[in-house]
Amino acid sequence: MSGDRIPTSILSRNPALLKLDLYCKGARLDESCYIEGDGGRKILRTRAGLGSGLELILPGGLWTNVPVTEPFAQRSPYQIHRTPGGYFVRHDGEDVAQVQLSPRPEWYDSQTETGKPMTRIGTLQGTYLGIYQAKVCEYWTGPKKSNCKFCSVGLNLGVDDANEKSVSEVMEVVRRARDESGITYVDFNTGHYDGDTYLDILEPYLVRIKKELGLLVGFQTPPHRDLRRYDALREMGLNRVSFCFEIFDRDTFKDVCPGKDKEYGLDYYLEAVRYCAALGRKGPRHEPWVTNGEIIAGLEPPESSIRAIDWVTSMGAIPTVCVFRPLVGTDLQDAEPPKTSEMVPVFRRLYEACMERGLPIGCAPNVHVSLVMLPEECRALSPRRFPVHRMKLAAMATAFRYQFRRRTERASAQAHAS
Numbered sequence: 001m002s003g004d005r006i007p008t009s010i011l012s013r014n015p016a017l018l019k020l021d022l023y024c025k026g027a028r029l030d031e032s033c034y035i036e037g038d039g040g041r042k043i044l045r046t047r048a049g050l051g052s053g054l055e056l057i058l059p060g061g062l063w064t065n066v067p068v069t070e071p072f073a074q075r076s077p078y079q080i081h082r083t084p085g086g087y088f089v090r091h092d093g094e095d096v097a098q099v100q101l102s103p104r105p106e107w108y109d110s111q112t113e114t115g116k117p118m119t120r121i122g123t124l125q126g127t128y129l130g131i132y133q134a135k136v137c138e139y140w141t142g143p144k145k146s147n148c149k150f151c152s153v154g155l156n157l158g159v160d161d162a163n164e165k166s167v168s169e170v171m172e173v174v175r176r177a178r179d180e181s182g183i184t185y186v187d188f189n190t191g192h193y194d195g196d197t198y199l200d201i202l203e204p205y206l207v208r209i210k211k212e213l214g215l216l217v218g219f220q221t222p223p224h225r226d227l228r229r230y231d232a233l234r235e236m237g238l239n240r241v242s243f244c245f246e247i248f249d250r251d252t253f254k255d256v257c258p259g260k261d262k263e264y265g266l267d268y269y270l271e272a273v274r275y276c277a278a279l280g281r282k283g284p285r286h287e288p289w290v291t292n293g294e295i296i297a298g299l300e301p302p303e304s305s306i307r308a309i310d311w312v313t314s315m316g317a318i319p320t321v322c323v324f325r326p327l328v329g330t331d332l333q334d335a336e337p338p339k340t341s342e343m344v345p346v347f348r349r350l351y352e353a354c355m356e357r358g359l360p361i362g363c364a365p366n367v368h369v370s371l372v373m374l375p376e377e378c379r380a381l382s383p384r385r386f387p388v389h390r391m392k393l394a395a396m397a398t399a400f401r402y403q404f405r406r407r408t409e410r411a412s413a414q415a416h417a418s
């Protein structure tokens with residue numbers, strides 16, 4: 001690797017490295033591309049504050065979301081081409097991989113019974129359904145704006161997302177996504193609301209989805225001030241909680257996330273991760289439980305991201321690591337995206353730390369995530385093999401699939417009977 005340029009021959013043999021390099025460098029869309037006409041997904045601006053981009057499937061079944069609208073992507077060595085044989089990613093003018101467009105489902109063109117476009121209720125992110133619930137994060141409103149500097153939620157809400165989403169509207173979209181896109185997991189994401197109302201807002205959706213469909217459900221919200229609320233949610237069948245503390249370095253956290261710093265503080269985010277990770281030992285055994293601590297790599301030194309990964313995994317939680325994307329219109333729009341060479345050690349550590357701690361990665365049925373590198377996808381970045389834990393993970397994945405099938409069949413049978 002010279003500088004941050006990776007030889008095309010290496011990229012074409014390592015789709016995980018390609019996925020990571022595309023996050024860092026983005027790609028230019030050649031004029032030959034006809035994304036929506038070829039059944040691909042529209043480039044939406046809202047991704048719960050994380051990014052915009054083109055949804056693609058790389059070799060090896062790696063789903064991704066490639067930056068294409070930001071200025072840095074216009075300087076990228078990557079270009080996406082359409083040929084009679086399909087879509088190709090080219091790197092420095094050479095084909096590096098044939099890719100598929102992530103399929104645009106028919107329900108994307110439908111409306112709810114109340115007349116709202118279904119994509120304003122939820123969108124597919126990889127193979128799961130992501131729903132940014134309720135009104136805009138209150139760090140964006142009020143007399144003293146204190147939004148996270150990388151975030152675009154307050155710029156875009158009301159453009160790509162609907163402000164009000166009733167339980168029945170959400171259920172309509174979840175059903176269509178399950179029937180037509182085969183989703184197994186629904187992820188709800190909220191910002192901060194005064195009075196810590198986010199869990200109260202989300203609970204009715206959890207109850208209905210579990211009762212009527214039995215799908216996996218996760219919440220990504222700020223850490224509720226009463227942590228016992230998570231015991232109750234675990235009992236109700238919630239499968240995942242995710243706390244986005246974003247940055248482990250305290251000074252950078254204060255600077256980049258002023259609202260989170262003032263309202264909760266980094267220590268409280270970490271306490272929520274610790275508390276919820278311990279709930280894995282409680283609650284219904286047939287419902288898998290995962291606690292995620294989410295960080296954005298590229299906003300602090302790689303060593304600090306690695307310290308965050310080591311801390312989160314030491315608690316029995318699984319890190320979610322995004323690659324910083326300087327989104328147009330955000331406070332950090334002029335910042336540079338991180339260098340791939342600095343990101344490789346971070347994502348290698350993500351895989352190795354999860355494996356060393358024996359964490360259950362890659363076990364959920366049919367969950368492919370486009371916005372981040374999943375820990376199991378980073379295997380190709382590490383020379384270490386972990387044969388014993390890999391065998392355990394394969395057994396866990398089989399058990400999860402079986403439990404999931406039973407749960408969804410039971411929910412359907414009950415829904416038909418009532």
Ligand code: SF4
Nearest residue numbers: 137147148151153191
């Ligand atoms: S908490 Fe920060 S990242 Fe989340 S929606 Fe609010 S401003 Fe955006």
